[in-house]
Amino acid sequence: MARDAFEEIVEDFEFLEDWEDRYRHVIELGKAMEPLDEALKVPATKVEGCASQVWLHPKIAGGILEFDGDSDAMIVRGLIAVLRALYNGTPVGEVASIDAQAELARLGLHDHLSAQRSNGVRAMIERIRLVAAEAAA
Template structure:
């Protein structure tokens, strides 16, 4: 499945949810399914700056694909980062760099979040792109 197809699937799933309470619950459920990170990976280098809660994203590059693992000490940010990890893991650095984050506005996530949480979301997306650039340069 391409990144765009995964994003479209998320947009369609959110379209079935009637109100923000249901969307909020859906995001929280995603966070509950996230495996999280070991304590060794919860280091300053993996900590996302600009998030209200602590959010860590770690990336590994194997066989031409990036895979992400993440965790958060907050239930909502954990769900949001879980959503991003599910979309961007398993793709090449170029696919990630060529992708956009339009689906976020399509599902209305930024309008739903407080300004500080919206800033955290943008910091998470920037970190995913940063990892793609960093690993592309290492190739």
Template sequence: MNLPDEATEALHAFTQPLGWEQRARLLMQWGTALPELDNTEKTPQNLVQGCESQVWLVGSLQEGKWQFRANSEARLIRGLVAVLLARVNGLSAEAIGEVDLPGWFEELGLSRQLSPSRSNGLNAVLVRMRELTAG
């Protein structure tokens, strides 16, 4: 499977032998690195439905590849969304449709730390990405 560079970087970072506290810190660092969305992008239309925490998502098609930006006020969620963005940014709509979300978080060693509500929220983000790529 061909992964975007950022996804390879995430795999390298998270598959080191880390305890949960170190992984949580690393997740928060990834979340901090997300570019801020400006207030004009934090609109009801960009708010992902199905997340307990507020998550805003915007996407654009650039030369046949999708680029997403997202943010959340919840620090851990922002980190989880950051590693999801690392997995999907730069992919075609078809490739985004094939992303295995549970498999990705399993590869990162993060699946056991995902509560059902976080897992549902991340799935809602991926569903919203697929809606955006479908036009």
């Protein structure tokens, strides 16, 4: 079910054997994202439950979910990039059927993220699912 962009990340992770290389790759994915416009960094787009500052800005067009995001922490920016690869381009009615935890487990992220970062990832996933559910209703 994962998007092609996410599958590319999975393939990259399989190639990178050392977790530090994988960690750097996640950071590079974040650096490659366009920064979120400062005007969009408002309470409505802020994700609560993250140790870092995190903003997700969803865009629904034609029933398809797309979102941009940003964070003040480079690793979290990278995690946003990973979630974008997983969810962007998905019809809103299909978002809930994506088992994000299982997909992210393919990357081994849970083994290498702090409890706070893992909670933040869950908070971002919950926000994405909520936005999609509201748009699908």
